[in-house]
Amino acid sequence: MRDPSEERLADAGALLTWLGGSGVGSARDLKRIRSAWRADVARCEAAYCEAITLREAIYEILVARIRRRAPPREALEAFNRMLARTMPAAALAWDSGDVTWNLRPEGDGLDWLKPIIISAAALMTGPRAHRVKQCEDDRGCGWLFVDESRAQNRRWCAMGDCGNRAKAHRHYQRARQNERG
Structure with missing residues (x-):
């Protein structure tokens, strides 16, 4: 959303x-x-x-x-x-x-x-209608994009923005969990 x-x-x-x-x-x-x-x-x-x-x-x-x-x-x-x-x-x-x-x-x-x-x-x-997706950013970006990736598994509107932020957040969470565990 x-x-x-x-x-x-x-x-x-x-x-x-x-x-x-x-x-x-x-x-x-x-x-x-x-x-x-x-x-x-x-x-x-x-x-x-x-x-x-x-x-x-x-x-x-x-x-x-x-x-x-x-x-x-x-x-x-x-x-x-x-x-x-x-x-x-x-x-x-x-x-x-x-x-x-x-x-x-x-x-x-x-x-x-x-x-x-x-x-x-x-x-x-x-024919590209089924390729329209919504950004899965957890901050509520909500942008729409046409997924032109071969595997049709793109999740974010832009890797340089929402994608990098999501990956950095996951990395941070894993690092914190490794420190605790």
């Missing part, structure tokens, strides 16, 4: 930075969206809230799938509402020698979420 108090996308600016770092949209697209959001703060807040709702819906659906349970009805409804609103206008563009999503700040503001919605739907229903 993840820690619900951790929010790494504190505001719309952080969301746009994450989108850019994740390769969703060109720098020009993100600059246009940022300008449009500055001009319409209510639209900016609504778009940010939709992105958080989308993230939580994706998370709940994938965690339910990992546990082989039906996802919460609200999560499916939220995801499907956004999917239905974005698919009719899906478009790709050529930008700086690469194919990218064509993102626009017009409309209801969900155009820039298309790549995430479509990617999440493909992950949830595709």
Whole structure:
């Protein structure tokens, strides 16, 4: 179970930075969206809230799938509402020698979420869906990851973070037990 108090996308600016770092949209697209959001703060807040709702819906659906349970009805409804609103206008563009999503700040503001919605739907229903796992960190990390290991036995979101911490903790516990015993 993840820690619900951790929010790494504190505001719309952080969301746009994450989108850019994740390769969703060109720098020009993100600059246009940022300008449009500055001009319409209510639209900016609504778009940010939709992105958080989308993230939580994706998370709940994938965690339910990992546990082989039906996802919460609200999560499916939220995801499907956004999917239905974005698919009719899906478009790709050529930008700086690469194919990218064509993102626009017009409309209801969900155009820039298309790549995430479509990617999440493909992950949830595709051949890699059974490889989605939740980090087993005892601190409550809760991150999801796609287990691409050959044996399908990966336990942590990242070996350099949660995995190392868990292994160091086990080593410490064994050393303490050997000292006592």
